[in-house]
Amino acid sequence: MPFFETADRTRLAYEDYGTGAPIVFAASWALDADMWEYQVPFFVERGYRCVLLDRRGHGRSDRPSGGYDLDTLADDLAALIEHLGLREVTLVGHSTGGAEVARYLARHGEERVARVAFVSAVLPFLMRTEDNPEGAPEELSEAAVGRFLTDRPKWFHDRAQGFFATHLGNDVSPALVGLGVQRCLATSPVATVQIWRASFRADHRAALRAITVPALVVHGAADQSARVEVTGRxxxxxxxxxxxKEYPTGGHGIFVTHKDRLNADLLDFIKGETGS
Incomplete structure (x- = not known):
């Protein structure tokens, strides 16, 4: 696995498969590049180059004590794109990865970007404020942090079935659910808490309004992690x-449960065949 070094000397791991037009995948909070295992072969087989980053504190990358704010995470994504000299990039971000993509565009512009896809993204603004009454109170977010600090494995285990919305008939084996929990628990506990807080407090509304490249938003109607009425819509x-695109039986983990539909929707979007 190749690595590169960021401006603050953090060593980040990435994966690079295939040739052709580049797709850069930004992973969910607490997950690493391995989450895209059902997307990469699909796109490589169709002639695309797939680049995946293990963000700091995740996977095989360094686990520094800081740098988990969205500005730094977006700068890490920019550093990877520049390191590889990528242009005409399709950015695909899931959950917090979608927030990183939005912040990347706000900080680094669209010069290297052809299009963006926000999948189950924690956008536009999660925290309740005077001008964002649809958001959740910060006390609710901090209560979750308290549960991380008390029993992080239990928190992830208790939410694993809901993550995939298995109650709606989505066929996910116990082994696959367990693998998802295992991957989350491999993430730095410090990164888990700090990125949770950063994502919850980040206001992306102005950045989203400023996007001029083609964009796709995909969300599950049964998403318990990022409620569709607050985020996707x-x-x-x-x-x-x-x-x-809204998937009626989709939870947060549509990259697994609805992988065939998601891959097809992303492919149509990249080929310019997606209608609004």
């Missing part, structure tokens, strides 16, 4: 001219 309303 509001994001789609903010991004000019974006295409919006």
């Amino acid at each position: 509001r994001t789609a309303a903010l991004v000019p001219g974006c295409a919006y």
